[in-house]
Amino acid sequence: MDQWSTWLALAAVGLVAGVINTLAGGGTLLTVPALVYFGLPATLANGTNRVGVLMQNVFATRSFRREGFDALAESLPIVLPAVIGSIAGAAVAARLSSELFEKIFGVAMVALLVPILRSQQKKRAAVPATGRSAAANAAIFGAIGFYGGSIQAGVGIFVVAALARSGLDLVRANAVKVILVGALTLVALPVFILHDQVDWPFALVLASGFAVGGSVGARVAARGGERIIKPVLVASVLAMAGRMLGLY
Numbered sequence: 001m002d003q004w005s006t007w008l009a010l011a012a013v014g015l016v017a018g019v020i021n022t023l024a025g026g027g028t029l030l031t032v033p034a035l036v037y038f039g040l041p042a043t044l045a046n047g048t049n050r051v052g053v054l055m056q057n058v059f060a061t062r063s064f065r066r067e068g069f070d071a072l073a074e075s076l077p078i079v080l081p082a083v084i085g086s087i088a089g090a091a092v093a094a095r096l097s098s099e100l101f102e103k104i105f106g107v108a109m110v111a112l113l114v115p116i117l118r119s120q121q122k123k124r125a126a127v128p129a130t131g132r133s134a135a136a137n138a139a140i141f142g143a144i145g146f147y148g149g150s151i152q153a154g155v156g157i158f159v160v161a162a163l164a165r166s167g168l169d170l171v172r173a174n175a176v177k178v179i180l181v182g183a184l185t186l187v188a189l190p191v192f193i194l195h196d197q198v199d200w201p202f203a204l205v206l207a208s209g210f211a212v213g214g215s216v217g218a219r220v221a222a223r224g225g226e227r228i229i230k231p232v233l234v235a236s237v238l239a240m241a242g243r244m245l246g247l248y
Contacts, residue, residue, distance in 0.1 A: 013206075014031060014052050014207065017210065018217060021214070022060045023221055023229055023232040024156065024233040024236035024237075025157035025240070026156075026237075027056075027213075028152065029243060031206060032046060038202070044197050044199055046152075048197075050152075051189065051198060051200075054182060056207075058211070058214070059210075061178050062218075064175040064218045064222060069172060071179055081137070081138040082145035082184060085141070085149065086187050088146055089148065089149025141180075148184040148188070155181060155184065157236055157240060163176055163177065169226060170225075170226045170229040170233070171221055
């Protein structure tokens with residue numbers, strides 16, 4: 001495959017992954033293997049991929065706002081604990097058994113189908129941010145941030161599930177998610193850059209696809225609502241669970 005064909009294929013994979021990530025999560029299952037296929041070592045692919053993830057969430061956030069879903073107020077109470085958790089996760093990831101860690105979260109992802117699929121009888125406009133609820137949110141999103149810092153793949157699924165459990169509908173949950181995951185990625189990316197684990201030509205090509213996918217995914221989510229989001233979420237959860245449990 002010549003260089004231009006490689007760039008086009010990589011941008012196309014990024015676009016599809018950006019849509020999947022914005023609607024649900026798990027697009028990394030496509031992009032990291034694609035980067036490895038095109039010749040990058042796994043560690044370099046992991047760092048390179050995060051440039052695209054950051055761009056996807058920036059563009060998705062902008063599209064959600066244009067569609068009338070400005071989720072900054074809901075995001076603020078949970079960004080700080082998630083970012084702290086992300087830093088901690090990145091710091092200790094090398095000391096953990098990744099195989100055991102991934103199996104535990106593979107089982108957890110199947111369990112996430114319950115809050116995702118359960119109809120919410122009482123929707124709240126924002127994540128609770130005071131008193132006991134604020135403490136609970138800090139613990140939950142700190143743990144999600146820890147996962148994002150250590151494993152990262154599929155972290156958006158955990159975010160959506162936690163927000164759905166708190167009472168948000170899936171459209172607004174996704175609008176909050178892209179802000180939160182963007183913040184987690186922004187914190188983690190400099191670590192990969194400092195360790196020279198970003199291939200910038202690959203990163204920029206992939207990021208172009210991710211950016212378009214993020215914009216498209218946000219518009220689809222905002223206009224299609226839960227009837228579009230739920231099937232994508234279920235497929236993403238099952239795909240991530242199968243991958244983490246070593247079924248393929």
